[in-house]
Amino acid sequence: MKKIRNLPDLENLRDGILKKIGNEKTVLRTCISTGCRAQKSLKVVNTLESTIKKKGLQVKIDIKKTGCHGFCEMGPIMVVEPENVFYRKVRHEDVEEIIFALTNGGVAVERLLWQDPVTKERTMLERELPLYKKQKKNVTYKNGKIDPTNIEDYIAVGGYSALGNALPRMKPAEVVDMVIASGLRGRGGGGFATGMKWRICSNAPGDMKYIIANGDEGDPGAFMDRSLMEGDPHSIIEGMIIGAYAIGARRGFIFVREEYPIAIEHLSIAIKHAEEYGLLGNDILGTGFDFSVKINKGAGAFVCGEETALMISIEGKSGTPKLRPPYPAIEGLWGKPTVINNVETFANVSLIMSKGADAYAALGTDNSKGTKVFSLVGKVMNTGLIEVEMGTTLREIIFGIGGGIRKGKLFKAVQTGGPSGGCIPITKIDMPVDYDSLKDAGAIMGSGGMIVMDETSCMVDVARYFIDFLMYESCGKCVPCREGLKQMHYILKKICEGNGGEDDIEILINLSRFMSTASLCGLGSTAPNPVLSTIRHFRSEYESHIFDRKCTAGVCRNLFEYAIDPDLCKGCALCRIKCPEKAISGEKKKLHSIDSSKCIKCGICINSCKFEAIMVT
Numbered sequence: 001m002k003k004i005r006n007l008p009d010l011e012n013l014r015d016g017i018l019k020k021i022g023n024e025k026t027v028l029r030t031c032i033s034t035g036c037r038a039q040k041s042l043k044v045v046n047t048l049e050s051t052i053k054k055k056g057l058q059v060k061i062d063i064k065k066t067g068c069h070g071f072c073e074m075g076p077i078m079v080v081e082p083e084n085v086f087y088r089k090v091r092h093e094d095v096e097e098i099i100f101a102l103t104n105g106g107v108a109v110e111r112l113l114w115q116d117p118v119t120k121e122r123t124m125l126e127r128e129l130p131l132y133k134k135q136k137k138n139v140t141y142k143n144g145k146i147d148p149t150n151i152e153d154y155i156a157v158g159g160y161s162a163l164g165n166a167l168p169r170m171k172p173a174e175v176v177d178m179v180i181a182s183g184l185r186g187r188g189g190g191g192f193a194t195g196m197k198w199r200i201c202s203n204a205p206g207d208m209k210y211i212i213a214n215g216d217e218g219d220p221g222a223f224m225d226r227s228l229m230e231g232d233p234h235s236i237i238e239g240m241i242i243g244a245y246a247i248g249a250r251r252g253f254i255f256v257r258e259e260y261p262i263a264i265e266h267l268s269i270a271i272k273h274a275e276e277y278g279l280l281g282n283d284i285l286g287t288g289f290d291f292s293v294k295i296n297k298g299a300g301a302f303v304c305g306e307e308t309a310l311m312i313s314i315e316g317k318s319g320t321p322k323l324r325p326p327y328p329a330i331e332g333l334w335g336k337p338t339v340i341n342n343v344e345t346f347a348n349v350s351l352i353m354s355k356g357a358d359a360y361a362a363l364g365t366d367n368s369k370g371t372k373v374f375s376l377v378g379k380v381m382n383t384g385l386i387e388v389e390m391g392t393t394l395r396e397i398i399f400g401i402g403g404g405i406r407k408g409k410l411f412k413a414v415q416t417g418g419p420s421g422g423c424i425p426i427t428k429i430d431m432p433v434d435y436d437s438l439k440d441a442g443a444i445m446g447s448g449g450m451i452v453m454d455e456t457s458c459m460v461d462v463a464r465y466f467i468d469f470l471m472y473e474s475c476g477k478c479v480p481c482r483e484g485l486k487q488m489h490y491i492l493k494k495i496c497e498g499n500g501g502e503d504d505i506e507i508l509i510n511l512s513r514f515m516s517t518a519s520l521c522g523l524g525s526t527a528p529n530p531v532l533s534t535i536r537h538f539r540s541e542y543e544s545h546i547f548d549r550k551c552t553a554g555v556c557r558n559l560f561e562y563a564i565d566p567d568l569c570k571g572c573a574l575c576r577i578k579c580p581e582k583a584i585s586g587e588k589k590k591l592h593s594i595d596s597s598k599c600i601k602c603g604i605c606i607n608s609c610k611f612e613a614i615m616v617t
Ligand SMILES: Cc1cc2nc3c(=O)[nH]c(=O)nc-3n(C[C@H](O)[C@H](O)[C@H](O)COP(=O)(O)O)c2cc1C
Pocket: 185, 186, 187, 188, 189, 190, 191, 192, 194, 214, 215, 216, 217, 218, 219, 302, 303, 304, 305, 306, 307, 308, 340, 341, 342, 343, 345, 447, 521, 522, 523
């Protein structure tokens, strides 16, 4: 390996790698990211390696261990290139058959192809899958394609060309101007203009400045940042180097939670490789610019994702937030000017510097440029990591990409923006997803969590769930957040148990206003969002809990009963057999009934009935 000393070195290295790769071989892109690894993808890779070796096929077939492909629920995932054949739920026992198919005429293994849950049709090619077809993969383009532990793989697909465009060719202020021109807004929560933040920091006095990548990702159900750190760590590092150059920082930190061991491992390898190749360290690309990066492991507290708490945590103290201003760009880590951006924001910087600001800004809406990565989860047919152009409608995401709602149920709401986000109702299904539209609807972009809910979700219970999470995650430093969340939780729990008072909705609204204005940090000030948005869009559900003592979704146990629909029950006895309390009786092939004095409303019967005969009354 030769150290890259300047731009021609980098270009020569890329040419050399491309010549070495050629395009003769079959490549089995196999995901080893968290989701697939949990489904034993490493065992698949080991079996592939031994089988290929045993059969002497190393000259014909390569295995590429990749990051997340996005369709994690179908893992382990393997894509055969150049044909682009997509295999899902691959087990090590399938390896022989896959290799046989490859070496005997190239026919795909039919049973491993994705099958449409409704039409039962199989799809062979990755690019034809509904989950992928309507996406715009820019930031996640390399995820699932390259080996994240191999810097040369990254360089081969154009990696570090953004750095090559920036450092030797542009002055720091020109880099800042380009990021401003791109319209990039932070992907970590508030959507602050990235270039403006950089300009403030670069103008701040002082020799010592820092740059931080926020990979804390504490939102329940979110995995966008983890997937990016695991699958494409160099794009984050490259963005950080460019940012550091622009603001004049010489040291950087990547803050990752300890619960993300694969992300930490891949980032560590990427940093080591970048140092070995001379892309981190002294005199980067012969420009005289020095920059180093260190990983800082977080203990997994949600509040430590908040920028001031995160910096205090890096300083080695207990991670609790500080009052702003002064903002970190003026007075941040160890009191020095600091830029903190989300990891996805940095990956976008790499794109801007390689494509140009205009090309980047051509995608998206007037005020929200580029694309956004979401983790699409919940009651939707296809769940996973998706990337769409800003401005794509909720309908396109939930029905076009997500394939609609599971089990033929009705779409009710989508929760965006993590625990302090909001719930958007079906009436807004054609709303474009961008920073401003989400805010108008009472939600936020957040870092990109998207939880889809159907008619069986109770919106009061959803608000209670998120407030419960935030109450436990509040650091307790300020009274409005600490006590306000406790009170909110108490009232919501009371409503869910059927003991709501007639003033409770108004009390919740007043408490929300107080917390939004008086809390010390974003955790407390945005915590009312789930409550306010559910009251705004689903007030009738609160009212029916409080005044009619009813939970029509069948979630709040004191507020509904199960009954069997005589027109739909076939007397199959499945519910009777599965009921743990023996609350269901009836003869085979005859109408069954539920004894509500024994029923504990566990929901096992409703989930087991194949005829949708059990209803909530
Ligand atoms: C309670 C709380 C948790 C947060 N968690 C994260 C997080 O996990 N990741 C993140 O990038 N930003 C998080 N943020 C936002 C950060 O404070 C900060 O605004 C962000 O990292 C700035 O990066 P950006 O401009 O690229 O979005 C959180 C904010 C709050 C109030």
